[in-house]
Amino acid sequence: MVTGIAPAGWWLFAFAVGVAAGAVTRRLLVAMAVTLAVFFLVYTGVSLTSARLHYAAPVRVEENAPEVRGEPWAINTPGGAQAQLPAGALLVTSGWARADGTAVPRDVVWACAPTAYEYLQCMRDKGLHWFADYHPADRYWRFQYTEAGALALVTVLLSAFVVRRAR
Amino acid sequence: MVWLTWRQHRAQMLVTAGLLAALGVLLLVHGLGADGLPGEALNARFQSLYTYISWLPVVPLLVGLFWGAPLLARELERGTHRLAWTQSVTRRRWLTGKLGLLGLVVTVAGLALGAMVSAWLTSFDGVDAADRFGDTALFGGTGVAVGAWWLFAFALGAAVGGLVRKMLPAFAMTIVVFVLVMVASFQARQDYAEPLRTVADGPLPGALITGSASLSPSGVEVAGDAVVPECATAGRETYLSCIEEAGYESVLYYQPADRYWRFQWTEAGLLVLLSVLLVGPVVYRVARRPV
Numbered sequence: 001m002v003t004g005i006a007p008a009g010w011w012l013f014a015f016a017v018g019v020a021a022g023a024v025t026r027r028l029l030v031a032m033a034v035t036l037a038v039f040f041l042v043y044t045g046v047s048l049t050s051a052r053l054h055y056a057a058p059v060r061v062e063e064n065a066p067e068v069r070g071e072p073w074a075i076n077t078p079g080g081a082q083a084q085l086p087a088g089a090l091l092v093t094s095g096w097a098r099a100d101g102t103a104v105p106r107d108v109v110w111a112c113a114p115t116a117y118e119y120l121q122c123m124r125d126k127g128l129h130w131f132a133d134y135h136p137a138d139r140y141w142r143f144q145y146t147e148a149g150a151l152a153l154v155t156v157l158l159s160a161f162v163v164r165r166a167r
Numbered sequence: 168m169v170w171l172t173w174r175q176h177r178a179q180m181l182v183t184a185g186l187l188a189a190l191g192v193l194l195l196v197h198g199l200g201a202d203g204l205p206g207e208a209l210n211a212r213f214q215s216l217y218t219y220i221s222w223l224p225v226v227p228l229l230v231g232l233f234w235g236a237p238l239l240a241r242e243l244e245r246g247t248h249r250l251a252w253t254q255s256v257t258r259r260r261w262l263t264g265k266l267g268l269l270g271l272v273v274t275v276a277g278l279a280l281g282a283m284v285s286a287w288l289t290s291f292d293g294v295d296a297a298d299r300f301g302d303t304a305l306f307g308g309t310g311v312a313v314g315a316w317w318l319f320a321f322a323l324g325a326a327v328g329g330l331v332r333k334m335l336p337a338f339a340m341t342i343v344v345f346v347l348v349m350v351a352s353f354q355a356r357q358d359y360a361e362p363l364r365t366v367a368d369g370p371l372p373g374a375l376i377t378g379s380a381s382l383s384p385s386g387v388e389v390a391g392d393a394v395v396p397e398c399a400t401a402g403r404e405t406y407l408s409c410i411e412e413a414g415y416e417s418v419l420y421y422q423p424a425d426r427y428w429r430f431q432w433t434e435a436g437l438l439v440l441l442s443v444l445l446v447g448p449v450v451y452r453v454a455r456r457p458v
Contacts, residue, residue: 028334028335029233029237029241030178032232032233032338033182033233036229044219
């Protein structure tokens, strides 16, 4: 969000929102309030819905016998899952699945928990395998262009609206 | 005067009241939903809203921008002050009336926000991060300090507006000065009183930790950011166990939890004083200057 070219997209977008708000409301204070509100909503909306994670279909990794350092069930935490992925990867989701690919509910994931060091073996015996969906590190620029492009598109639409209105 | 103030500023008042009411409902629903949750889930629920609550220190800036800065700058920029100040109400009364009334409303609104956040915090008793004293954002967003922050932002905006007499420069200057004062307050807060010192003590619930050090067996204190001489050659991973083996004890400097209200009043007092110092000269100057 603050590296690469996405910030340029955000700056441009904020500028266009301000111009459009000014054109519609024609009053300085109201336009400023509207600009702040719209920018805040869009910005938090993008973070809140994790929109960034959906810029591309994630890569899936499946492990029948994941190797875990430390406590085996740490693999169920985001940090533990991250440790299974290549460096710089962006984790989307992780968990356990049955052989036919259906996901396993949370209570089954923890059912093996009391036997700490046999945890992974216990999960294997149930016919489950661990999986994670992630974006590899080399997608950084692609995602940067996606975000900047989406914001540039909105900017163009807003500007077109303002120009049309001014005629 | 009351009617004129309401008539000219009702948009700000209604929007602020609406936003406060919406935030109040959000805090109420979120707080009530936390009732009876076990530790880990309670923590997660707190964090889910705290991400946004941690922006509380910036909220007064909006008051400075939308309540304070336009108050004088808009009249002076558009020339409408010529009409306002040639009525039967004297210029000084017009200024003090508006600043006084709006300042009062702003302070009450800030205190209402603080009361709502405080009430919300009581739902998260066992959560470490829900700390109204140690947490920078929560300290400035609860108690009486929040009302003083709102008043200060309003006074700052009004003073800057009266000084530069144009809206956009007034906005920019308000933002800059507010951010500077806010950052300075984060630094100054822990020095409102001489901190207490404790050696090898357990956790200090609700306290504001201001510094740490290591105490050698012979009684020499090494500051927290300095390297203990016995362990100068220890690696990053063995350092902590090394100072423990060398017999060092940890020292903490802190402000105890019961100083919360004292610190709240100190901060509020400083901000109110600052507000008066900002607005006073501007009122004097604007009142004296020829129309």
